[in-house]
Amino acid sequence: MAITSLTGMKDVLPVNQESWLFVDNWQRLEESMRRQGRLYGFREMRTPLLEMTELFARGVGDTTDVVTKEMYSFTDRGDRPITVRPELTAGLVRSFIEHKLYALPQPTKVFGIGPAFRYERPQAGRLRQHHQWSVEVFGSQDPATDAEVIQIGIDLASQLGLNGLTVHLNSIGCPVCRPDYREKLKDHFRPHLGELCPDCNERFDKNPLRILDCKVDRDKPFMATAPKSIDHLCDECRSHFDGVQRHLKSLDIPFEIDTGIVRGLDYYTKTVFEVIYPPLGAQSTVWGGGRYDGLVETLGGPPTPGIGFGMGLERVLLTLEKMGLALPPQPPLDAFIATIGDAARSAALPLAARLRRTGLSAELDVLGRSLKAQMKYADRLGARYVVILGDDELARGEAQVKDMAGSAQHQVALENLAPWIEGQKAAAEAWSAAGDRPETQPENGGTHRG
Numbered sequence: 001m002a003i004t005s006l007t008g009m010k011d012v013l014p015v016n017q018e019s020w021l022f023v024d025n026w027q028r029l030e031e032s033m034r035r036q037g038r039l040y041g042f043r044e045m046r047t048p049l050l051e052m053t054e055l056f057a058r059g060v061g062d063t064t065d066v067v068t069k070e071m072y073s074f075t076d077r078g079d080r081p082i083t084v085r086p087e088l089t090a091g092l093v094r095s096f097i098e099h100k101l102y103a104l105p106q107p108t109k110v111f112g113i114g115p116a117f118r119y120e121r122p123q124a125g126r127l128r129q130h131h132q133w134s135v136e137v138f139g140s141q142d143p144a145t146d147a148e149v150i151q152i153g154i155d156l157a158s159q160l161g162l163n164g165l166t167v168h169l170n171s172i173g174c175p176v177c178r179p180d181y182r183e184k185l186k187d188h189f190r191p192h193l194g195e196l197c198p199d200c201n202e203r204f205d206k207n208p209l210r211i212l213d214c215k216v217d218r219d220k221p222f223m224a225t226a227p228k229s230i231d232h233l234c235d236e237c238r239s240h241f242d243g244v245q246r247h248l249k250s251l252d253i254p255f256e257i258d259t260g261i262v263r264g265l266d267y268y269t270k271t272v273f274e275v276i277y278p279p280l281g282a283q284s285t286v287w288g289g290g291r292y293d294g295l296v297e298t299l300g301g302p303p304t305p306g307i308g309f310g311m312g313l314e315r316v317l318l319t320l321e322k323m324g325l326a327l328p329p330q331p332p333l334d335a336f337i338a339t340i341g342d343a344a345r346s347a348a349l350p351l352a353a354r355l356r357r358t359g360l361s362a363e364l365d366v367l368g369r370s371l372k373a374q375m376k377y378a379d380r381l382g383a384r385y386v387v388i389l390g391d392d393e394l395a396r397g398e399a400q401v402k403d404m405a406g407s408a409q410h411q412v413a414l415e416n417l418a419p420w421i422e423g424q425k426a427a428a429e430a431w432s433a434a435g436d437r438p439e440t441q442p443e444n445g446g447t448h449r450g
């Protein structure tokens with residue numbers, strides 16, 4: 001019996017069966033994320049998949065669903081409690097502290113791209129291995145940083161074709177104003193304890209803010225009348241929240257205040273946000289994040305403000321698929337070398353190697369197909385040119401080159417093959433940039449040397 005993949009874990013494939021699982025789209029998206037990071041002054045950081053369990057218990061919060069119900073935790077052979085990361089931020093913070101990056105000129109702007117693991121219930125259709133672009137800024141409390149962190153994601157989405165996003169914004173206060181707000185929340189929920197789910201009864205003492213985020217109790221009537229954090233902010237939080245809004249306006253980023261957003265993780269302070277794409281309907285949140293000014297200190301570092309977000313790659317790719325938006329395709333194969341005869345077959349491998357060394361992609365037949373079958377296969381591979389090599393041509397040091405986009409066939413000297421293909425490509429690009437393309441490319445082997 002064949003072994004299958006685990007529930008909630010997907011293979012990303014080299015063929016386009018489902019576009020959100022097609023590797024070309026993953027590569028395109030990751031390239032866009034890295035490019036976007038570079039434009040905004042972020043550096044990539046790569047941290048291990050495995051961390052001490054305590055990092056997440058302390059960093060993510062031991063009352064969150066993620067930590068209490070969803071982590072892949074185990075004891076390793078050295079009897080250490082280990083967890084496969086359920087998100088990337090905690091590991092990035094751990095590394096920031098461990099390598100004393102706070103001693104460098106601040107802020108530290110970093111991002112990570114990679115998998116995270118949560119034991120989600122399969123009926124919710126959620127993945128147990130998903131991938132995140134985790135973008136973080138350490139060392140700036142300036143509300144301009146909050147706006148910049150929101151903007152980097154909005155810019156990325158709009159480059160992918162997701163326009164018309166709305167930012168839902170909230171502030172959940174700080175250690176100065178939150179204790180008072182917590183008491184107000186407890187006063188509000190105390191008469192309803194019997195109606196709240198068992199989890200919320202536990203949250204009531206440990207972290208009543210979490211109750212606002214409960215998926216079970218969300219629609220109960222006393223939820224809508226709960227006190228709002230933005231009505232209980234201290235002066236500093238209030239002016240910070242005003243600042244974030246001012247900066248978003250200056251960037252023309254549409255936003256609305258949404259007091260229902262508390263986010264699923266304990267470490268957030270002040271700004272929390274979710275980015276909504278209305279055409280998606282009910283499940284319209286594409287990504288979210290927020291500020292975590294106490295997290296670095298909680299994990300043993302010096303007091304350092306921080307803000308960031310995690311964007312799910314699957315979520316973005318599924319959204320693009322759902323909206324019928326395609327990422328730009330990978331460049332086609334430059335040349336397929338089709339051969340007739342034994343001498344030509346032996347010459348194909350070094351010829352392909354020569355083309356590849358000049359930066360042209362090249363493929364050749366290794367299954368001994370007929371010429372007709374080779375042409376068909378070349379077409380399937382999306383080859384731009386097919387180099388037809390027979391024993392006679394080989395003896396003369398020449399090949400027939402067929403332009404697969406038209407009907408033209410050219411006689412080209414083998415030693416000029418690479419520059420000839422480069423020249424044809426450049427000419428075709430120039431034509432397509434001019435919005436026109438002739439039926440037959442200008443002919444003349446070797447004269448387009450660039």
Ligand SMILES: [Zn+2]
Pocket residue numbers: 173174175176177178233234235236237238
């Ligand atoms: Zn405050």
Ligand SMILES: [Zn+2]
Pocket residue numbers: 196197198199200211214215216217
């Ligand atoms: Zn509940």
